Amino acid sequence: MEVNDYNACVHQWADGLFRFARKWTCHEEDARDVVQNSFEILWQKRREVQVTKAKAFLFQIAYRQSIDIYRRKGRVIFKEELETFENYIPGSPDLKKVLERALAQLDEQSRALVLLKDHEGYRYDEIGQITGLSEAQVKVYLHRARKVLKDYLVSVENII
Amino acid sequence: MINWENYEEYMMMLADGELSPSETDELKTFVKGNKELEQEMAYWMATRIVPDAREVFSGKENLLKKAPAGRIVNMRQLWVYGIAAGILFLLFAGLLKWKGNSEVHDTSVVIAKPDTTHVQTQASATPRVTPLVAASPITPVTVHTTKTPLKKIVAHAPVKKLLPEEQKENTTNNMATVEKPKTDAAQIAVKQEMPTKQETVVQKQDDKNEESIQHVEQPLVKTEPDNVEKPGRSILSRLSAFSYTISMRQKFSTVSCTLSKV
Numbered sequence: 541m542e543v544n545d546y547n548a549c550v551h552q553w554a555d556g557l558f559r560f561a562r563k564w565t566c567h568e569e570d571a572r573d574v575v576q577n578s579f580e581i582l583w584q585k586r587r588e589v590q591v592t593k594a595k596a597f598l599f600q601i602a603y604r605q606s607i608d609i610y611r612r613k614g615r616v617i618f619k620e621e622l623e624t625f626e627n628y629i630p631g632s633p634d635l636k637k638v639l640e641r642a643l644a645q646l647d648e649q650s651r652a653l654v655l656l657k658d659h660e661g662y663r664y665d666e667i668g669q670i671t672g673l674s675e676a677q678v679k680v681y682l683h684r685a686r687k688v689l690k691d692y693l694v695s696v697e698n699i700i
Numbered sequence: 701m702i703n704w705e706n707y708e709e710y711m712m713m714l715a716d717g718e719l720s721p722s723e724t725d726e727l728k729t730f731v732k733g734n735k736e737l738e739q740e741m742a743y744w745m746a747t748r749i750v751p752d753a754r755e756v757f758s759g760k761e762n763l764l765k766k767a768p769a770g771r772i773v774n775m776r777q778l779w780v781y782g783i784a785a786g787i788l789f790l791l792f793a794g795l796l797k798w799k800g801n802s803e804v805h806d807t808s809v810v811i812a813k814p815d816t817t818h819v820q821t822q823a824s825a826t827p828r829v830t831p832l833v834a835a836s837p838i839t840p841v842t843v844h845t846t847k848t849p850l851k852k853i854v855a856h857a858p859v860k861k862l863l864p865e866e867q868k869e870n871t872t873n874n875m876a877t878v879e880k881p882k883t884d885a886a887q888i889a890v891k892q893e894m895p896t897k898q899e900t901v902v903q904k905q906d907d908k909n910e911e912s913i914q915h916v917e918q919p920l921v922k923t924e925p926d927n928v929e930k931p932g933r934s935i936l937s938r939l940s941a942f943s944y945t946i947s948m949r950q951k952f953s954t955v956s957c958t959l960s961k962v
Contacts, residue, residue: 543765543766543767544767546765547764547765550760550763550764551760554757554760554763555755555756555757556751557757558755558756558757559751559752559755562755563749572757572759575757575759575763576759576762576763579763583765635746636750636752639746639747639749642747643749654747654749655749657716657717658748658749658750658751659749659751661717663718664716664718682712682716683709683712686712686715686716686744686747687712689747690743690744690746690747693743693746693747694743
């Protein structure tokens, strides 16, 4: 990978990587750190990474870094999300905000699977390569996560 | 085949985008007409999280890298270039050393040569030895050209054709003129042997040192046309040349000794 390829990756994947990290860590500054560290590692290993594998490489690094951040700050995030949920005003439903709250209730692995699937459109096998899971595991975990999200939406709908 | 037992799995796969168009159409056909299934399918599809395109990373400029201005050098291969440069340096240093040794050897030879060449060139350039030995008694005659004016000697050359009486007078006159700066021994030799003026000059030259000979010889070759060889004159000239060569050899030996010491 040459400099031009690296810069093209920055222009093409920085926003998606930031959104992925932002949704996962629920913290903008942590997400910025994840993006910067991911591209710094990509630059250091640019001789070893092919251009076609750059996106998967970036998300793999971001996934590992986000796991570390989530495990360090998981309880704090959960508390913040609970406070947000408590401030939720029934009667003004906003599907996007409800989904964000539902997503915050997932464990870090399920959340990563949902985000990789919905944000980036990866297939099961590609998600398995990024997360280190098998394709069957990805499918099972992803379906469990969707069921949790669906149940949450149904519950909120019932409350409303 | 979609049925009431597996329709949830198909709905989740539809939300994941993993169904083919035919499977999607089949699921829609299965759900169609059943409001509960349509509602449930809407919930499943609502679980899809759509990214917000307005949310962008604002620090891309800090992530970009500038292309190097010059040629990219692979740093991993620098050690190869270093080894190559070292080998070239050693070869060059060895070549210089070898050449230096050969030059030193040559200079030792050259030190010896210049002495010989110096002598040879001196002998060849200024006919100190060969002209005197091989040639001719002419050279001694011309010795006087420096100390005594050459014009007088040249003027006396045709005197040989004159009568003996006149010649004697002339020679005595010439001797008187010539012998003024000379030593007494030379005068005596000239008077006793009654030589020509040239012979007297040769005798006088024997008494002189080498420098006077060297100094005088050149103009003699130029000016003296007389190639007539006389026995007495040739002996004297050869003697003088012999003495000159001995002295030169001594000089050469001393010079060579000093150079060898150096």
